[in-house]
Amino acid sequence: MPAREFRMQFGTRCFFAWMPSPDGGVVWFANPPMAREPEHGVLATMGDAQWRRWLHDLMTGDAGPAHHIIEAAPGPLAGWATYDVPVVRRWHNNRMIIIGDAAHATAPSADQGAALALEDAVILAKMPTRLPRHPTSLSTRQSLRRDRAERVVKHGARSANSKAAGPVGRVIRDLILPVVFNHAAKTAESR
Known part of the structure; x- marks a missing residue:
């Protein structure tokens, strides 16, 4: 290899x-x-x-x-x-905030933990210019991020639980994955 x-x-x-x-x-x-x-x-x-x-x-x-x-x-x-961390209801208090896996941990097989943490950091960095500086700013940040983060976590959990597909799922997966991976490789090469 x-x-x-x-x-x-x-x-x-x-x-x-x-x-x-x-x-x-x-x-x-x-x-x-x-x-x-x-x-x-x-x-x-x-x-x-x-x-x-x-x-x-x-x-x-x-x-x-x-x-x-x-x-x-x-x-x-x-x-x-490995298991999913329960939903964290509140991502901040008056003295601190949590981002990334601390707020919304994904299954390792989702390969999205770092991406979500970076998205959190970018949104947090943009906050002072986009939102007023008061306690509701952090609540606004949380509401802006929660839907996407929970969708990604849910997708990761589904992906982690579907590693051993049934006979029909295996046929479909084996037909689709080469197309997906070839497209990803071509996209990466064109950059």
């Missing part, structure tokens, strides 16, 4: 991604879908052999190097649950 190339595999039961590391190894992660978050501490009690067996089982029948990468990975393997 070429250096600096990131690969993703939407397996039948688990999402898997990998890329070469500068030291010649491979950096990778898996995103096994779960109907609900496991009890606190359950994932921490899983040993290296359990993780490998579980991931191998999830990848059974899928093409690609996941089995080899998992087997070759130095141990011990470990994992953790």
Whole structure:
């Protein structure tokens, strides 16, 4: 695999991604879908052999190097649950404000956390010139941002929960993603 190339595999039961590391190894992660978050501490009690067996089982029948990468990975393997942060009702008080993930955390797979934080920062930087300087300014900022932020968070949650699509969803995804990625690549090249 070429250096600096990131690969993703939407397996039948688990999402898997990998890329070469500068030291010649491979950096990778898996995103096994779960109907609900496991009890606190359950994932921490899983040993290296359990993780490998579980991931191998999830990848059974899928093409690609996941089995080899998992087997070759130095141990011990470990994992953790990701989950959505509940809606934060108020993003400010008289002395401080919160922006980015503190106000509206997205699922890591949404790849939108930094973008939302930057949008927050830009809007915050523009506030003194656009809005009067009084306590309602921060409430106005919050109302300007909340709808978009919550839409992005909701989309990220849907995306995180749909990594292992059913048979029909896999066919549709596999037909659409190459078109989307080719368009994104051409757009990036034209810049």
